[in-house]
Structures are given as C-alpha cells and as structure tokens.
Amino acid sequence: MFTLLQIDADTMIRGLSISIVGIAIVFVALILISLFIAALPRLLSLVAGIFPEAEHARTSYARPDDSDDSEDIAAAIGFVLHTEFQRQLIENQLIQGRGH
Amino acid sequence: MFTLLQIDADTMIRGLSISIVGIAIVFVALILISLFIAALPRLLSLVAGIFPEAEHARTSYARPDDSDDSEDIAAAIGFVLHTEFQRQLIENQLIQGRGH
Amino acid sequence: MFTLLQIDADTMIRGLSISIVGIAIVFVALILISLFIAALPRLLSLVAGIFPEAEHARTSYARPDDSDDSEDIAAAIGFVLHTEFQRQLIENQLIQGRGH
Amino acid sequence: MEILVEFLKTTGFASMTWGNAIMIAIGVAFIILAIRKDYEPLLLVPIGMGAIVGNIPVIPGMALSVYDKGSVLQYLYFGVSQGIYPPLIFLGIGAMTDFSTMLSNPKLILLGAAAQVGVFLTFLGALLLGFSEAQSGAIGIIGGADGPTAIFLAAKLAPELLGAIAIAAYSYMALVPVIQPPIMRLLTTREERLIRMKPPRQVSKREKMIFPVAAFLIATLIAPGAVVLLGMLFFGNLLKESMVTERLAVTARTAMIDIVTMLLGFTVGASTQASTFLQRESLLIFALGAASFAIATAGGVLFAKFLNLFLTDKINPLVGAAGVSAVPDSARVVQMVGQQEDPHNFLLMHAMAPNVAGVVGSAIAAGVLWAVLAR
Amino acid sequence: MEILVEFLKTTGFASMTWGNAIMIAIGVAFIILAIRKDYEPLLLVPIGMGAIVGNIPVIPGMALSVYDKGSVLQYLYFGVSQGIYPPLIFLGIGAMTDFSTMLSNPKLILLGAAAQVGVFLTFLGALLLGFSEAQSGAIGIIGGADGPTAIFLAAKLAPELLGAIAIAAYSYMALVPVIQPPIMRLLTTREERLIRMKPPRQVSKREKMIFPVAAFLIATLIAPGAVVLLGMLFFGNLLKESMVTERLAVTARTAMIDIVTMLLGFTVGASTQASTFLQRESLLIFALGAASFAIATAGGVLFAKFLNLFLTDKINPLVGAAGVSAVPDSARVVQMVGQQEDPHNFLLMHAMAPNVAGVVGSAIAAGVLWAVLAR
Amino acid sequence: MEILVEFLKTTGFASMTWGNAIMIAIGVAFIILAIRKDYEPLLLVPIGMGAIVGNIPVIPGMALSVYDKGSVLQYLYFGVSQGIYPPLIFLGIGAMTDFSTMLSNPKLILLGAAAQVGVFLTFLGALLLGFSEAQSGAIGIIGGADGPTAIFLAAKLAPELLGAIAIAAYSYMALVPVIQPPIMRLLTTREERLIRMKPPRQVSKREKMIFPVAAFLIATLIAPGAVVLLGMLFFGNLLKESMVTERLAVTARTAMIDIVTMLLGFTVGASTQASTFLQRESLLIFALGAASFAIATAGGVLFAKFLNLFLTDKINPLVGAAGVSAVPDSARVVQMVGQQEDPHNFLLMHAMAPNVAGVVGSAIAAGVLWAVLAR
Numbered sequence A, B, C: 001m002f003t004l005l006q007i008d009a010d011t012m013i014r015g016l017s018i019s020i021v022g023i024a025i026v027f028v029a030l031i032l033i034s035l036f037i038a039a040l041p042r043l044l045s046l047v048a049g050i051f052p053e054a055e056h057a058r059t060s061y062a063r064p065d066d067s068d069d070s071e072d073i074a075a076a077i078g079f080v081l082h083t084e085f086q087r088q089l090i091e092n093q094l095i096q097g098r099g100h
Numbered sequence D, E, F: 001m002e003i004l005v006e007f008l009k010t011t012g013f014a015s016m017t018w019g020n021a022i023m024i025a026i027g028v029a030f031i032i033l034a035i036r037k038d039y040e041p042l043l044l045v046p047i048g049m050g051a052i053v054g055n056i057p058v059i060p061g062m063a064l065s066v067y068d069k070g071s072v073l074q075y076l077y078f079g080v081s082q083g084i085y086p087p088l089i090f091l092g093i094g095a096m097t098d099f100s101t102m103l104s105n106p107k108l109i110l111l112g113a114a115a116q117v118g119v120f121l122t123f124l125g126a127l128l129l130g131f132s133e134a135q136s137g138a139i140g141i142i143g144g145a146d147g148p149t150a151i152f153l154a155a156k157l158a159p160e161l162l163g164a165i166a167i168a169a170y171s172y173m174a175l176v177p178v179i180q181p182p183i184m185r186l187l188t189t190r191e192e193r194l195i196r197m198k199p200p201r202q203v204s205k206r207e208k209m210i211f212p213v214a215a216f217l218i219a220t221l222i223a224p225g226a227v228v229l230l231g232m233l234f235f236g237n238l239l240k241e242s243m244v245t246e247r248l249a250v251t252a253r254t255a256m257i258d259i260v261t262m263l264l265g266f267t268v269g270a271s272t273q274a275s276t277f278l279q280r281e282s283l284l285i286f287a288l289g290a291a292s293f294a295i296a297t298a299g300g301v302l303f304a305k306f307l308n309l310f311l312t313d314k315i316n317p318l319v320g321a322a323g324v325s326a327v328p329d330s331a332r333v334v335q336m337v338g339q340q341e342d343p344h345n346f347l348l349m350h351a352m353a354p355n356v357a358g359v360v361g362s363a364i365a366a367g368v369l370w371a372v373l374a375r
C-alpha cells in the first residue's frame, strides 16, 4: 500500500469509469436544474395563481408616511428608551447568569 | 384483524370501562384545578406575603416622564444609530458566517 | 462503612498525601498563570506585532458626529418605527407559534 | 460501461413507485397549504419538506431513511421515536402561554375537559375497527388536537402507527378552520352565538406564579402518566412567570422550541415513506381522526350549553369549541364564527381559557391511557 | 369496576410517601427562595421544579423517572450522568466572563488558589466519615463552589452521590450571602475591612486574546484531568475575545447555555427522588458541604492576610472570600460587606479577580482528584 | 511521597511528544490566521482551540479524548463521526443563502458543475497514490471546497481519515485568497478579466419559493445519495423563502448553526491527536487537497472560457473560479481579482451564482461517490 503508481490496471479503469460517470451525473443534474430555472418564469405564467406573490398580509404592512410630527417623535423616543431599559435588564441578567 | 365490528364483547367492555374512567379522571383533575384557581385569591389573602407582588426591583423601573427634551432626543437617536450599526455588523457577520 | 473515625491509618495517610499534592498542584498552576500574566505586557512588547491591537476594520466604525440634524432624526424615527413593526410582527408569529 | 448501469439503477427514477409520487405530492400540498392559507405553517412546511425528502427512493444498501440503523435521519428521528421532542416543545409552549384568561374564569376550564370526550370515543371506535388496545389509545389521542401529545403517546403505545397518527393530528389541526365552523353552527342557535361574555378580571402576578406548580401537583397526583408532558409545560410556564428566570423563558420559547420544531416536523415528515405509510391502517386512522375532531368540537360546544343550564352569566357555547386545543387556531375560529353573527363580539380572549385547558386535558388523557394500556 | 381500582392504584395519592412530600416541599422552597431572595434563580427554579416533578410517585411499570431505562427524563439526564452538560455550561461561562480584572492584578489569582483548601480538607473529612476515596473526592469538590465542576466530578467518581452533591453545591452557592459574611467579619479587623485598593490598570485586547490559550496550556499541562472543563471554559473565552467570532460567543452565552441550564437544572432536580435521595449519606454530604464553604471562605480571607505580610499595596482581605468562586455572588458579598464599613469602598471589581480564578482553581482541583482517584 | 511521583507522571509535561507540540503550534497558528487575516474565523478558531485541547497529553487510563469510549468529547464528536453535524450546518446555510443571482442567470450554474472536476481528478490521484477506493472518494471531495460535505462523506466512507480530510478542507477554504488568484490570472487574458456582465434580473418571490423544492427533486432523483445534505440545505432555504416560517429560518441561521459550528469545529480540532494525525497519509491528503483546489479553480475558469465560445453575452471567466464554492470567500476573491484590472467592475453578485451552485454540485458529487463506493 502507498507505493506510488503500483496499483493494478483494473482499479484504475474502475476509477476512471466512476470519475466519468460521476462528473456526468453532476453536469446532468445541474443542467436540468439550470433548464428548469430558465423555464420557470414561463411555467409560472402558465400556472399563475398557485403560489402567492407578495399578497401576504403579514408582510405587507405599510410604512406610515407622516412620521414627522411630534407625537411620533415622542412615541419613537419612548420606544427607544424602553428598548434601552430592556437591554440593560438583559445585561443585568447576563451578569447574574454568570453564576451557573 | 381489522375486520369491522367482529371483536369480542370482553374487549369492548374493557374499552368502555377505560373510556369512562378516563374521561372521569380528566374531569376530576380539571375540576380540582378549577376549584383551586377559584379559591386562590382567597387563599392568597390568607397567606399574604409568601410570594412577592410586583415588588421586584428589576421589573419596577419607572418610565421617565420627561422624555420630550432635546437631550433625550439626541440620546435616543444615538442609541438608534448604534443599534442600526450593530445590525449592519451582524448582517456582515451573517454573510461571512456563510463560509461554513 | 460510615462508622465515624474508624478508618485505617493507611487510608488517612494516602488521603493526606493526595490533599497536600493536590493543593500544591493548584497553587503551582495558578502561580505560573499569575507569573505569566505579570510578564505578559513585557513579552508583548518583545514580540509586538503578532497579535493585532484594535486594528480590525469591522469593529472600528466611527460614531457619526453630526447626529443632530432633522434628516437624521427622521431616519432614526423611521428605523424605530420599523423596529417596532418588526417586533409586533414577531409577537404575532409567537402567538401563531403556539400552535405546535 | 457497467458502472453507469450500476449507478443508473441507484437513481430515484429507477425505483420510484406510485406511492412515493403520491406522498411527494402530499408533501408539496402541505407546503402550498401552509403558504397560501397560513394553516399551521411552522409544522406543515417542515412536515411537507420532510415527506418529500423521505419519499425519494434510495438504494437499499445505503443508510439514508429514518428507519435505517445509523443514518443521520434516524439519529434526528430518535427524538420522535423515543418521545423526547414533545416534552421539549411543551417546555417552549409553557414559556409562551399566558394562562391569565383561564385563571380569571376558572369555570371555562371544564370546556377543555369536555372536549376530551373525542379522545375516548375515538378510542372506542378504533377498538371497534379492530385495532389493538394500545393502538386504539394512541389513535384516540388525535382527538386531543395536540401534535406533541399525540406523538408522545404514539411513541409509547404504538410506534408502528406513529407516522400516520402524527400526520393525521397535524393535518386536522391545520384544518381546524375548515372542520369546526359547520359543527359549531349546527349545534348552536343564533341567540346562543350572540351571547356576550363579561370581560375577564385582572389576574395578579402572584396567582400566575403559584398556578403552574399547583396545577402540576393536582393533575399529576391524579394522573402520574402525564408527569413528563405536564412537568415540562408547567416548568416552562414557571420560567415565564417567576420574573427571575426571564432569560431562560426567552430561550425556551425561541431558539429551543424552534430547533426542536424543525427537527420534529422534518423527521416526522420523512417517516412517511410510502411503503410503510400508504396502508389501510393509515386511511382508517385518518377517518378516525376526522371523527375525533368533530366529536371533540361537539363535546365542547354541547357541554357549554349544558353548563348554561346552571349559570346566570351565560357562556357563549361557541367558546366550547376551543376546548379541543389546537392552540391558538381553534380560539381564532371561535372569534371568527362569533363575529360573523355580531362583529362587535370579541370572544378570542374567552376562547383562550378552554383552549389552554384543552392542552392540559389531553395531556392528562394521554397519561391515563398510557398508564392503563402500557404493558 | 376493576379498571377504576386498577387506575386508582396508579395515582400519585396511593403511593405517595412522606419522603416524596418532603422533597416536593424542598422543591417549592427552592422556587420561593429564588423568587423572593433572587438567590441563583437560574438554577434554583429549574432544580426546584425538577424536584417536584421527580417526586410525584409513579407506577413501577412505567418508564418515567430519570432512573428508568428509555424514559424521556433519562435521555435528558444523560447529559448530567455522563458529565456532558458541565463543560457546555463552562463554554457559555467562558463566553461571558471578562478576565480583565484578573489580568490587571495577577497576584489576586492566588486567593482563588487558597480557597481550594476547602476542597481538600473536605475530602479528608469525608474520608474520616467513612466515604470511599472516590466518593470523598467528589464530595470535597463541593468546596469549589462551582455547580458544573461538582456535577462533572461526581459523574466521573461517584455517580451514586451525584444528586446529593449537585443539590448541596447549588444550595450553598445560593446561600453564599448567608454563609460568608459572618466568617468574613470574624477573621478580619475593622481596619482590614476598610483597606482601599488601587484601581486596576487597563488591559489590552491583545493580552485578553492570548490569555485563554496560555492559561489553558499552563493549567492542563500540569493537571491534564482538567482538560475538558478548562478546554471549554477557555474556548468560550477565546470566542469572546478573538473579535472575529462574536456571533459564536453570543450564541454560546445565550441560547446554548440557557438550553443546557434548563435541562441540567430540571433533571438534577428530578434525580432527587426521595427513595434514593433521603439517605444518611445525603445528610452527611450536606454537613460536609457547609463545612467546605466555610473553610474555603476562611482559606481565601486568611491567605489574603498572609499575602499582606509581604505586600506594600495591601489587599483588602475581604476580597479573599471571593476566591471560592460562586460567580458572581461571592464577589457581590465582598462588595456588600466592604460597603457596610465604608460606603465609598468599591471592592466588586477587585473581587472579580479571585472570583474567576476560583473557577479555574477548582477545575484544576477536580482534574487532580479525578486523575488520582479514577480507577 | 509516591503520590507526588504518581501524579507527576500524569502531568502533560511528562508524556508530551514532539508531535503534540507541533499540533499545538498548528492550533495556535490557525487562531492567529483567523484573527489577523480573518480567514474563515468561525471555523479556524474552534478547530485551532480544539487542536490545542486534543494534544494535551493525557493519562492512558482516563477517558478524555474524542477517541475514548464514554468521554465527554467523544459524545460531542458523535455528531462528526456519524455525519450528523454537516446536514445541520447545511440547514443553517440554506436558511441564510439567497439563491436570487443563481435564479436570475441559470447558465452560471454550469460553472459550479465544472469545478467539480477537481473532485474526480483528485479521486483518481488518490487511487494512484495507493489509497483504497473508499478513501480516495473521501479525499477527492476536498476539491468540493465544502467543509460539511467533506466531513459527511469522510464519516461514511473513510472515518479513519476524517481528521486529516476535515483539516485539509477547512485549511484550503481558509487559504482560498492565497491559492486562487495566481491560477485565475494564469488562465485568463487581461481582456477576459475586463469583461463586464449584465446586471442580474429581478427574481420573483414565487420563483424563490418553488426553487428549493424543485431543485431538490431534480438533484436527488438523479443522485439519491445526496438526499440528506441537499434535503437539509433546501429545507433551510424553503424556511427562508416561504414567508410563513421566518422564525424557524432565523433560529436555523443563528442559534442552531452557531451551536453546531462550535461543536463541530472544536471536536474536529480535538480529533487531530498527533499520534493518529501526524502520519504519511495526512501529508499525502494535504498535497492532494492543494491539487484539488487548484484543479477545481482551473476547471471553473476554463469552462467559463469554453462557454464563451457559444455565448453572445460573454461571461467574465474569473467568475468560474467561484464554482469551487468555499462560500463566500471565493466569490470575494473573484471580485478582488476583477477590481485589480478594473476598479469599476463589480463581479461579486455574478460570482455568487456559481458559488452556491458549487455547494449543490459537490453535494451531488458526494452522493454519487457514496452510492458507488459504500459497501
């Protein structure tokens, strides 16, 4: 074993076969994926309507436009301060958490 | 097996017993929990003082009232920007994290 | 077993040996760590340059100085509101998440 | 080149069966249902993808499926087959559940007990159809409308049916908005559906802290078989309510439950190999499961009407339908059906009480069945 | 109906023992202590709830407890019984610990060594009381005031005592604010308690990066038995200080350690079944544990006074009490006792140095005991 | 005192070998490389610290190393030795990967296939050097430039070489910025390196949702051996793109992948004990690994030039080098080399397409090799 280039021809032939089949399989699979992707927009326009397109309520909340008046500023600051307190709270807990 | 309605009477009687006892146990347990909950406020006024009520320092921080002056606004914005930078930093790390 | 003070002398001698060796090992290890730490600043000035000192780009982003003008305020508030919406979104998902 | 032939024989196309194709289509359907209808997406997406993965035909010699000794999927499936994931999910659920509405109106708890009639009637039905006692117990618990409880009991009583029971349980939990409303309307009059209930009282922090410990002791001293599921559920709730372990509760209800949910859903899906899954038993289990959901819903609604005979503050009997658990979907269904009669009637909060009580109720039912039926 | 009788025999009420009731009461007491006094809540709440769960009497035939083969709790307890959880907790602790104060004042490290005298004197005491050598080693490590280290060593040397040792270790860690102050006052004069120490110097990022690797090499080349505990501790610290692995350090000190803490605490609690836990040995272990905490505290304080004989910049000997570890409670106790004499004396930062050194010290002590006593 | 002698014999100094010292130095070098050069720090830091921990010489009788039955490190290493961690890492990678650029320009996928020529040529090389078929397959996959894939296949085909293969794979992934640029410049003309590519088109949400399911089906029906790796990768991606399972995707790409990364890196490092690691085979594996990276890079670049013979919208052949995967470092290298010729040419986005295609390609290659070579 480990004696360079002294392996028998059968092993190398089998190895070569595996390599050729192997790289061929990789190419076939990725070419098919590639073709599928290329065809996908057309497929979709055929079967339009099976999957939703940006119609989900949960993601379609609108950014409010009038975010400039003082009430919003106060709200924003309140939230920021709240967040900051939360953060400090968590940090305190982290320090405590040390005592495992 | 799996021949509809051809099981012997003993099995069904045992099955019925299990069912009746079973639903009875479920009711007894949940009725007892229900009664305990109903009695809990009275129990608590009897043994008041064993468990704390909103006395924990860590949760009782006050919301500041004067959150409107410019100093606070600056602080808030500073924190927001800091948070935003943190977020970007994390995102960068996520991108790096891809290289697993 | 568990009959107080009736163990044989051999066991106690072995126990004493283990204790003395043990506390000695603890001391030796921590003294060596202590000496290493004490010598570390000098070692570092000798081999300066192997480890970086606060040169990492990723952590050295600057805090912007001019964080006071209205554009930034708007941006900050926008981000805060966005964060708040995200938070609500996550809370909604948590409620949904209940249905495991 | 024989290597090519040898390899081609290992491809999925060569050994694909109709069964595999059907299961893959079901997996895709689960994913579409989750995305389009938002029905239990956190479980239908993992289960659906798992079903697709589990039905790619693989070479007999390779350890790939959840049933192959030493395969990666088998290790991940271990948490399902040994019933380890369900209690962990209960830990996370406990850490996210607010029992306030239940504490403020304890009589609604009984609706969560009544809905368990679905469990035991289905148990009898399964016996009638010729399933063994242990199998019938595991099938009956589908009526508990709690995926983790169903998986836990199936793992203990009838591991051979685990896949079908889990899929049935989660399918019907997802279909709660389809199954329940007709039954609810059938069994209630319009006047009943219009009943408005008094707003729940404020519950003190102290009550919320004491509740998990006390409820655990009461329930498990009566039904010790529920000790693991309820132990984890109330442990999670104690972490949430104790005010001193918030960081643990946060992790339990985020990272921990998410990791377990992904692995549970994916491997349960992957266990639905056509060869073991597409059997007559599975169809019977699905039929029994549908029946059990219907019976449980009826049980909750009718028991609410029964209670109203004695109560001055009437219960809106729609709320009884939430006793099946399927948290929180069945409570949302109650809200929806109620608002169809009266858009200003907000039943959601009231429905949460039998909803969470139903979780406890079916864990107790599972404990009883396990204790009686385990050899 | 015999089914009813059969079932009633399986209820907890039927087989409840006094021992179970006592253990449940202890579990409740742990939870109350955690909530009211804020003593180590992240461990006392899980252990307390676990003790309640573990003492619900269950049917002999059912696999429910941590000791039953194939039960869910046994799988979760595996991380305790094989010593897997403790190194993972050390990983998280390493990722949260800032060794700066220790690096800035290395002579304070010796106080963390001195406190380990409690370990070895308790080891001798346990031998005297008739425990075997291996058992005595596991009991001695309670004096290290580190729960994970105690569990790790007990799992390796005396698994039969693991429950008692773990409960003793965590109980006394929780009671540090009660145990330590009288000993600290007894062994110091008012003048000593008034000593103010120089503020620590600024430590460079580079030193913090090199420290975990160097300290690991020094400690484990001398005591290789500590390789797992210290390897994880310093791995976590390297993740924290390397500046390029922040996301791993964040997960290690949040989600990862939280998940392990919940499972460790809960299953250790559940292992305290009255039948195995309420033994004479457990009482002896508790007595030895109390002694070991007292000795360790005295060891740290007295060694600080000894060092002061040679130092010009005197150490406030109160700081020596933090050498027991019990991070960070004993450091807080030092701060508190110091401020009772002089409200403007801030000892907390100085106390953190022996505090974290004590963690390393007891891991080394555990490594030594394991190496010598393992068969 | 014989105890002292006995103990001294157990210290690391006594049994330290030159091999251990070399491996510890390599571990330190990994950490320095990660910190100073920012090369794959999330893996080099854990592996480096693991290598240090694994090479502290321990007492033969004690269960400490990853190879000792019942040791903590062996339990943690189980996820490596059984190939469990790699699919979990793929789950997290799937949940962070945006396949948009690949979807918008599907012909770039072929570059990810071409780079796999490195896998099979290295397989032949390993056969020539006398490794067994199974070993050669595991060594060849180093050319896939994907750590998890390499570990997975080595665990299945040649566990005895796992340490060396994993270290080689991660070392060269870290060294991509050193290995690739000269090869890329050698094989391209300046005109080719200046080619600008058209900006990718916008991809719809619907396409992104369908892609993971469809790509999984196509790839694994052809190569079922890749079912676990690709199943997890595309499961993660479906969680990300389905829009209804965002919380699961977030956990998969943060807490979950971080925990697995820490454990995988640390235990892989700890498996490099000098006695098993410093062998002639390891050196050969490193040599073959370097060759495979070079060949894979050349394969990608040359195939891009070949494609250009037929295309009107020419591909910048530098982009082909990203086909080796090593996500995202090789894409960054493409960007960097491209900008050295034309600072206004932004190739990063285009390079991401073959980059992620390379991940899929080497998982398929691994599936093929496993199917053919597993006994």
Ligand code: NA
Pocket (backbone or CB within 6 Å): D143, D144, D145, D146, D323, D324, D325, D326, D358, D359, D360, D361, D362, D363
């Ligand atoms: Na239920």
Ligand code: NA
Pocket (backbone or CB within 6 Å): E143, E144, E145, E146, E323, E324, E325, E326, E358, E359, E360, E361, E362, E363
């Ligand atoms: Na200690």
Ligand code: NA
Pocket (backbone or CB within 6 Å): F143, F144, F145, F146, F323, F324, F325, F326, F358, F359, F360, F361, F362, F363
């Ligand atoms: Na690749």
